[in-house]
Amino acid sequence: TMGSRRRLLLVSNSTLHGGTYLAHCQDHIRAFLGEQVKRVLFVPYALHNRDAYAKTAREKFESLGYGMDSIHESSNPVEAVRKSEAIFVGGGNTFRLLKALYDNGLITEIRKRVLEDGTPYIGSSAGTNVATISVNTTNDMPIVYPPSLSALGLVPFNINPHFLDPDVNSKHMGETREQRITQYHEELDTPPVLGLREGSLLLVEGDKATLLGVTGARLFMRGKAPTEHMPGEKFSFLLMDS
Amino acid sequence: TMGSRRRLLLVSNSTLHGGTYLAHCQDHIRAFLGEQVKRVLFVPYALHNRDAYAKTAREKFESLGYGMDSIHESSNPVEAVRKSEAIFVGGGNTFRLLKALYDNGLITEIRKRVLEDGTPYIGSSAGTNVATISVNTTNDMPIVYPPSLSALGLVPFNINPHFLDPDVNSKHMGETREQRITQYHEELDTPPVLGLREGSLLLVEGDKATLLGVTGARLFMRGKAPTEHMPGEKFSFLLMDS
Ligand SMILES: [Ca+2]
Ligand SMILES: [Ca+2]
Numbered sequence: 001t002m003g004s005r006r007r008l009l010l011v012s013n014s015t016l017h018g019g020t021y022l023a024h025c026q027d028h029i030r031a032f033l034g035e036q037v038k039r040v041l042f043v044p045y046a047l048h049n050r051d052a053y054a055k056t057a058r059e060k061f062e063s064l065g066y067g068m069d070s071i072h073e074s075s076n077p078v079e080a081v082r083k084s085e086a087i088f089v090g091g092g093n094t095f096r097l098l099k100a101l102y103d104n105g106l107i108t109e110i111r112k113r114v115l116e117d118g119t120p121y122i123g124s125s126a127g128t129n130v131a132t133i134s135v136n137t138t139n140d141m142p143i144v145y146p147p148s149l150s151a152l153g154l155v156p157f158n159i160n161p162h163f164l165d166p167d168v169n170s171k172h173m174g175e176t177r178e179q180r181i182t183q184y185h186e187e188l189d190t191p192p193v194l195g196l197r198e199g200s201l202l203l204v205e206g207d208k209a210t211l212l213g214v215t216g217a218r219l220f221m222r223g224k225a226p227t228e229h230m231p232g233e234k235f236s237f238l239l240m241d242s
Numbered sequence: 243t244m245g246s247r248r249r250l251l252l253v254s255n256s257t258l259h260g261g262t263y264l265a266h267c268q269d270h271i272r273a274f275l276g277e278q279v280k281r282v283l284f285v286p287y288a289l290h291n292r293d294a295y296a297k298t299a300r301e302k303f304e305s306l307g308y309g310m311d312s313i314h315e316s317s318n319p320v321e322a323v324r325k326s327e328a329i330f331v332g333g334g335n336t337f338r339l340l341k342a343l344y345d346n347g348l349i350t351e352i353r354k355r356v357l358e359d360g361t362p363y364i365g366s367s368a369g370t371n372v373a374t375i376s377v378n379t380t381n382d383m384p385i386v387y388p389p390s391l392s393a394l395g396l397v398p399f400n401i402n403p404h405f406l407d408p409d410v411n412s413k414h415m416g417e418t419r420e421q422r423i424t425q426y427h428e429e430l431d432t433p434p435v436l437g438l439r440e441g442s443l444l445l446v447e448g449d450k451a452t453l454l455g456v457t458g459a460r461l462f463m464r465g466k467a468p469t470e471h472m473p474g475e476k477f478s479f480l481l482m483d484s
Contacts, residue, residue, distance in 0.1 A: 017413035048428040093425050095384075136385055139416055142337075143378055143426040145391045162416040171259035173440055174381055174404040183335050184385040186290040198415055 005118035007032070008154055008204035010128040012161045012196035012213075014091045022060050022124070025201055028212055030064055032203070033086055033120060039067040041084035045100035046092025046126040057090060071104075081109045084119060091125025091161075094138035098130050099146040107152060114154050121154060125161045128196070132159050136184055137193050139177075155204060156191060157238045158184075163195030163218060178218075178226065185222040192238055193220040202235065209235040247360030249274070250396055250446035252370040254403045254438035254455070256333045264302050264366070267443055270454055272306055274445070275328055275362060281309035283326035287342035288334025288368040299332055319346045323355055333367025333403075336380035340372050341388040349394060356396055363396060367403045370438070374401050378426055379435050381419075397446060398433060399480045400426075405437030405460060420460075420468065427464040434480055435462040444477065451477040 009025075009032045016024040033040070040061055044053040054070035061068045068088075074080040081087070087110065089097070101107055113119040123131040129138045130151040137158040166176040175183070181193050196202060199215035210232065211217055217229045229235070251267075251274045258266040275282070282303055286295040296312035303310045310330075316322040323329070329352065331339070343349055355361040365373045371380045372393040379400040408418040417425070423435050438444060441457035452474065453459055459471045471477075 013415050015415055017415055048425070093422075096425070137383060139383070141379060141381070141422040141426060142384060142391055143422075143429055143432075149384055149387045162414065164414060164416070172404065172406060173255050173257055173259055174406070180383040180385075183290065183338075184383060187385055190385075 004206045006115055006154060006204060006206060007118060007120045008114070008131060008202070009120070009122045010131055010155075010159060010196070010202040010204065011122070011124040012128065012163065012200045013198040014124045016199055021056055024199060025124075025213070026060075026064060028201055028203070029122060032122065033066060037066065037086045037120065039069060039084075040086045040088050040122075041080055042068050042070045043087065043089040043097075043101075043127070044070055044072055045104075046090055046094065046097035048096075053090060053092075057088065061088070077104045077106060078109050081106060081113055084113065086120040086122070087113070088122040089124070089127030089130060091127055093143055094126040094129045094135050094140040095142050095144050095146055097126045098135055098149075098151060099144050101130060101152075102147050111152055111154065114152075128159050128161050128202075131155065133157060133191055136190070137181060155209075155239060158191055158193040159202070160193055160195045163197045163200075165197075165218075178220075181220045185220060190222050192222075194218075194235065194238070195220065195226075200231070204239070207236060207239050209239055211235060246448045248357055248396060248446060248448060249360060249362045250356070250373060250444070251362070251364045252373055252397075252401060252438070252444040252446065253364070253366040254370065254405065254442045255440040256366045258441055263298055266441060267366075267455070268302075268306060270443055270445070271364060274364065275308060279308065279328045279362065281311060281326075282328045282330050282364075283322055284310050284312045285329065285331040285339075285343075285369070286312055286314055286334075287346075288332055288336065288339035290338075295332060295334075299330065303330070313346075319348060320351050323348060323351045326355065326361060328362040328364070329355070330364040331366070331369030331372060333369055335385055336368040336371045336377050336382040337384050337386050337388055339368045340377055340391075340393060341386050343372060343394075344389050353394055353396070356394075370401050370403050370444075373397065375399060375433055378432070379423060397451075397481060400433055400435040401444070402435055402437045405439045405442075407439075407460075420462075423462045427462060432464050434464075436460075436477065436480070437462065437468075442473070446481070449478060449481050451481055453477060 197215035439457035442455035
């Protein structure tokens, strides 16, 4: 099938409270990339200051033993994807990120590299949102207007990163995260949404998906009650459409 | 000028913690609509269950002495706007609301009625977002894709309803509201954003704007430090472009 070579590491959040950038998932990143990958292509489009963002990411990946090129430093972003050994799409604003992927003509090329060539893809937060079928369940503010909410479609479902349980002590009247996802599922033909709590990651290898990290996930399916899932659980059934 | 007849009551939130639907702003609504208005046209598009939503709104407005028609019960929504004495656009999901306004061809007609005819407009939460120049600063999840993020443009700036100060005790790593608005202002040519806390309202009469309610507001202008504003303060300078 299309996704048989696919390898994805989809992280909920780049920084865990009290930790440093990517510290909570650095062992997973190393295990995922392994010894064979030497250089990683970074996509910093989700933040405004791409130079500063690339510096932060580069320092971290170099400390893990990987070289890093940032796509914004390339005169030909499509070619940079074509030649990449592995791709890391960082977090920030999902709308800004997705619009830049479209504006630079990268949607088709990244899909091809990941699904056909098996190029490893790491996404964090917004980088996880754009890896899924659409960005309909991002938490971000729509600060720019992308040409579509359809995303890379590396998996056939949605993820809600930074998933947050209701705060029973809050006096704020905005919708809870669960209410927002429920509103999404009021729309026809909407796919499952995996709520990845901060500290959680999803590892996708071909047609297998495994929940990693320590905080678990909550799964929302249209017309069904949500279900709780523990680290180590398999989500391969969510990949069946792809 | 275009906005000289305009009369808007833009409410941050429909329900305040511990209160009932519209209770915290009912005196403002009565003062705004006055004795002359007999019936209000309700726009329930922001919630999925329009019948239930219209029932809630109708009960509240009837208790205040106003009849209410819901636009979703009309076979001709444009005509319903054309004949309306006053318009109330309720909260819910901003993307769903804006898409339905476009799908029903209502953007031009509501603009015309409010800006040219002086038809009173009340918006709450999502209904406040769509009253502004665009929905770029909504808090809602993009569960559907409207044809544009441009909105009714009844005022030439943005509002962030349910504005929330940073929670210093939170361990959640998602962006604070202020960080999100700052990201918006990293984009070129972005207008001011008025952060309306829950319990706040903005009254717009022609070229005058006044902050009402009890909780105040925080104003964000591109390239400037944010400023705090108290109930009773005038925001007329924000209307100068219209
Ligand atoms: Ca984000
Ligand atoms: Ca809302």
